[in-house]
Amino acid sequence: MAVCIAVIAKENYPLYIRSTPSENELKFHYMVHTSLDVVDEKISAMGKALVDQRELYLGLLYPTEDYKVYGYVTNSKVKFVMVVDSSNTALRDNEIRSMFRKLHNSYTDVMCNPFYNPGDRIQSRAFDNMVTSMMIQVC
Amino acid sequence: MCRAAEAQHSSPMEASAGGGCGAGPPLLLSDGEQQCYSELFARCAGTVSGGPGSGPPEAARVAPGTTTTAAAGPVADLFRASQLPSETLHQITELCGAKRAGYFGPTQFYVALKLIAAAQSGLPVRTESIKCELPLPRFVMSKSDGERRIGNPAELLGTKVQIPYLTTEKNSFKRMDDEDKQQETQSPTMSPLASPPSSPPHYQRVSLSHGYSKLRSSTEQMHPAPYEARQPLGQSEGPSSGGPGSKPLRRQASLIRSFSVERELQDNSSNYLDEPWRITEEQREYYVNQFRSLQPDPSSFISGSVAKNFFTKSKLSIPELSYIWELSDADCDGALTLPEFCAAFHLIVARKNGYPLPEGLPPTLQPEYLQAAFPKPKWECALFDSYSESMSANQQPRDLNRMEKTSVKDMADFPAPTQDVTGDDKQALKSTGNEALSKDVSEDPVKLCSFPSDLPLFCYRSYSSTSIEEAMKRGEDPPTPPPRPQKTHSRAASLDLNKVFQPSVPAVNSGLLPPPPALPPRPYPSQSEPVSEGDLHPQLNRAPSQAAESSPAKKDAPHAQPPSKPIRRKFRPENQSTENQEPSTGGTASAATVKPHPTVHKQSSKQKKAIQTAIRKNKEANAVLARLNSELQQQLKEVHQERIALENQLEQLRPVTVL
Numbered sequence: 156m157a158v159c160i161a162v163i164a165k166e167n168y169p170l171y172i173r174s175t176p177s178e179n180e181l182k183f184h185y186m187v188h189t190s191l192d193v194v195d196e197k198i199s200a201m202g203k204a205l206v207d208q209r210e211l212y213l214g215l216l217y218p219t220e221d222y223k224v225y226g227y228v229t230n231s232k233v234k235f236v237m238v239v240d241s242s243n244t245a246l247r248d249n250e251i252r253s254m255f256r257k258l259h260n261s262y263t264d265v266m267c268n269p270f271y272n273p274g275d276r277i278q279s280r281a282f283d284n285m286v287t288s289m290m291i292q293v294c
Numbered sequence: 295m296c297r298a299a300e301a302q303h304s305s306p307m308e309a310s311a312g313g314g315c316g317a318g319p320p321l322l323l324s325d326g327e328q329q330c331y332s333e334l335f336a337r338c339a340g341t342v343s344g345g346p347g348s349g350p351p352e353a354a355r356v357a358p359g360t361t362t363t364a365a366a367g368p369v370a371d372l373f374r375a376s377q378l379p380s381e382t383l384h385q386i387t388e389l390c391g392a393k394r395a396g397y398f399g400p401t402q403f404y405v406a407l408k409l410i411a412a413a414q415s416g417l418p419v420r421t422e423s424i425k426c427e428l429p430l431p432r433f434v435m436s437k438s439d440g441e442r443r444i445g446n447p448a449e450l451l452g453t454k455v456q457i458p459y460l461t462t463e464k465n466s467f468k469r470m471d472d473e474d475k476q477q478e479t480q481s482p483t484m485s486p487l488a489s490p491p492s493s494p495p496h497y498q499r500v501s502l503s504h505g506y507s508k509l510r511s512s513t514e515q516m517h518p519a520p521y522e523a524r525q526p527l528g529q530s531e532g533p534s535s536g537g538p539g540s541k542p543l544r545r546q547a548s549l550i551r552s553f554s555v556e557r558e559l560q561d562n563s564s565n566y567l568d569e570p571w572r573i574t575e576e577q578r579e580y581y582v583n584q585f586r587s588l589q590p591d592p593s594s595f596i597s598g599s600v601a602k603n604f605f606t607k608s609k610l611s612i613p614e615l616s617y618i619w620e621l622s623d624a625d626c627d628g629a630l631t632l633p634e635f636c637a638a639f640h641l642i643v644a645r646k647n648g649y650p651l652p653e654g655l656p657p658t659l660q661p662e663y664l665q666a667a668f669p670k671p672k673w674e675c676a677l678f679d680s681y682s683e684s685m686s687a688n689q690q691p692r693d694l695n696r697m698e699k700t701s702v703k704d705m706a707d708f709p710a711p712t713q714d715v716t717g718d719d720k721q722a723l724k725s726t727g728n729e730a731l732s733k734d735v736s737e738d739p740v741k742l743c744s745f746p747s748d749l750p751l752f753c754y755r756s757y758s759s760t761s762i763e764e765a766m767k768r769g770e771d772p773p774t775p776p777p778r779p780q781k782t783h784s785r786a787a788s789l790d791l792n793k794v795f796q797p798s799v800p801a802v803n804s805g806l807l808p809p810p811p812a813l814p815p816r817p818y819p820s821q822s823e824p825v826s827e828g829d830l831h832p833q834l835n836r837a838p839s840q841a842a843e844s845s846p847a848k849k850d851a852p853h854a855q856p857p858s859k860p861i862r863r864k865f866r867p868e869n870q871s872t873e874n875q876e877p878s879t880g881g882t883a884s885a886a887t888v889k890p891h892p893t894v895h896k897q898s899s900k901q902k903k904a905i906q907t908a909i910r911k912n913k914e915a916n917a918v919l920a921r922l923n924s925e926l927q928q929q930l931k932e933v934h935q936e937r938i939a940l941e942n943q944l945e946q947l948r949p950v951t952v953l
Contacts, residue, residue, distance in 0.1 A: 269599055
């Protein structure tokens with residue numbers, strides 16, 4: 156379903172970014188990068204007092220003519236960004252949410268691994284497989 | 295009804311399945327199908343009184359009996375041989391009505407077979423799907439149907455002939471093992487729904503029967519999933535060599551179990567296909583020992599950081615270790631239980647021995663499997679001599695370690711968290727444990743990676759002596775005696791330090807110590823003395839303290855302290871001379887005061903004296919340093935004040951310059 160999935164660390168550098176190889180990957184990288192601004196905007200808009208109540212799922216960040224970009228932030232300010240093809244019959248919000256939830260769970264599993272240093276690139280095969288499954292579903 | 299139909303075994307019939315199956319549709323069976331099904335049914339019904347688990351492993355019972363029901367056991371086996379996932383098989387049994395009827399009559403059986411064929415062809419398990427023309431169901435290692443497409447009557451006959459050769463096939467099983475193993479290691483965990491790769495006909499023909507037969511003959515139950523690899527996809531099987539005929543026999547010969555899927559999954563222990571991933575008994579014991587070295591309680595967890603440090607010693611690369619962790623930590627909680635730990639350890643061992651890491655956790659390494667297979671770690675294992683020896687050797691340092699840990703905790707100032715791997719003491723402790731264990735590694739029949747002990751034992755030594763001194767200085771309650779240090783103790787090789795010091799610690803407390811450092815506040819005598827006394831002060835104080843501690847008459851101390859320097863100086867040589875005599879008596883005196891340690895005075899007084907001199911020296915040094923510290927602090931204060939003054943001046947001058 157997703158065309159590109161990225162995990163961005165708190166300091167706004169990518170921990171993991173993967174896109175379907177069909178297209179120019181650089182374009183997706185750029186889109187993810189620009190979406191970070193939107194994410195920050197949304198986070199700050201919620202206000203500091205609401206940090207606990209802030210919902211993790213940010214929703215549609217911004218649409219382009221070809222793609223839609225969705226965002227999700229964890230409580231530790233790790234961001235998940237997902238780029239979805241617009242031509243794909245409109246994925247329902249719930250589906251996107253569930254995909255993010257799966258991402259979050261896999262990310263937590265990666266963190267649980269003591270050999271993973273937070274801040275490293277994510278190289279876990281289990282995480283890769285999960286992301287692949289999410290991306291392949293389109294086909 | 296269906297009963298009537300049963301009478302017509304070999305004749306083509308149209309099983310009015312509706313009768314027996316209730317809602318089942320009429321079955322239209324082709325000739326080939328008829329024959330196959332009746333054969334199968336005959337085979338299944340061959341065993342008398344086919345109750346679950348009642349069939350002992352008997353040979354030749356092929357004769358199609360006149361029983362009208364197929365035994366649940368062989369039927370179950372046959373179904374499993376079809377290599378369909380268990381849910382599908384469940385569905386099939388339900389659909390064909392056997393569950394409702396409670397038995398496998400011919401109608402039910404035939405419907406079931408047809409459904410199996412349908413499922414194997416990829417059709418959903420529905421009653422409608424059996425209405426169409428279907429290929430025969432395929433059964434691995436089952437009889438004639440086994441690998442055949444549309445019926446091949448010739449083969450049917452051929453297979454029957456194979457039965458007598460059954461027993462000889464046992465020998466070929468071992469041959470097959472390797473093939474199986476290879477096959478399996480390449481695809482160790484296959485989900486039942488994964489499309490099996492089509493194996494070459496040769497392999498399929500040869501190994502299918504043998505492998506399966508061998509497995510069948512084992513006492514453990516078969517798991518169909520691993521054999522999907524061999525399931526041919528549209529392969530024409532020609533004369534399946536010898537296998538098919540033997541299979542029904544085997545089937546009946548094997549232990550008959552009821553058709554329960556759950557048990558199937560649980561009894562998934564016959565995995566000699568996963569040889570590299572199987573944990574042998576000895577390996578298991580070794581892993582358990584290692585687990586205990588990290589975490590004494592075998593039923594609790596090893597935390598992630600502890601495990602990480604431990605596994606890092608294996609010198610595998612971090613990404614590999616990370617991957618192994620991912621595989622073995624099944625519940626992804628960042629901690630390893632005993633089975634998870636064993637799995638991780640085994641993977642590391644395998645990796646070190648050159649096996650590539652699997653894609654998924656092999657079934658033999660699953661935590662449930664490990665827990666079931668080895669319910670209790672046998673701590674007192676006497677299975678292998680090497681282990682029993684090593685264990686006794688291990689226990690000593692381990693006991694010491696534990697005692698050390700408890701004693702360490704008692705010393706308040708000593709930051710010795712048991713989990714502090716980086717700490718000197720911990721590493722020393724661990725190294726003693728690991729050293730003993732790592733010796734086993736080299737002897738271990740399983741060539742394991744050696745986890746070298748990083749720190750030599752002398753760390754242990756220095757730690758214990760320092761701790762005691764600190765404790766004395768702190769003037770706390772006498773710490774619980776640390777265990778006898780290793781023989782390599784520098785200060786007092788065979789002396790149990792604490793036994794010596796226990797009497798002396800309280801004496802020291804009441805005796806004299808220079809006030810500035812963290813020393814116990816002395817009573818009257820020391821407090822009257824000024825700090826600047828300097829070196830002599832501690833020495834002199836110590837001298838009388840020695841006298842005080844050694845002699846029960848502690849009044850000497852007060853008398854000794856208040857005199858001024860010169861007097862003290864004089865007193866000092868006196869004391870020193872008396873001191874020389876005292877140690878000899880000191881031993882006895884301290885022994886008198888320390889009743890629970892009668893052995894103390896047996897220790898040579900020389901050692902005691904040596905310790906006391908050492909203590910004295912350390913106290914002196916300490917006092918010197920403390921003085922130095924106070925002096926430097928004074929200087930620091932002065933410098934601060936100067937700086938403040940200068941800054942003030944600067945502030946005053948600044949407005950002038952800015953303008």
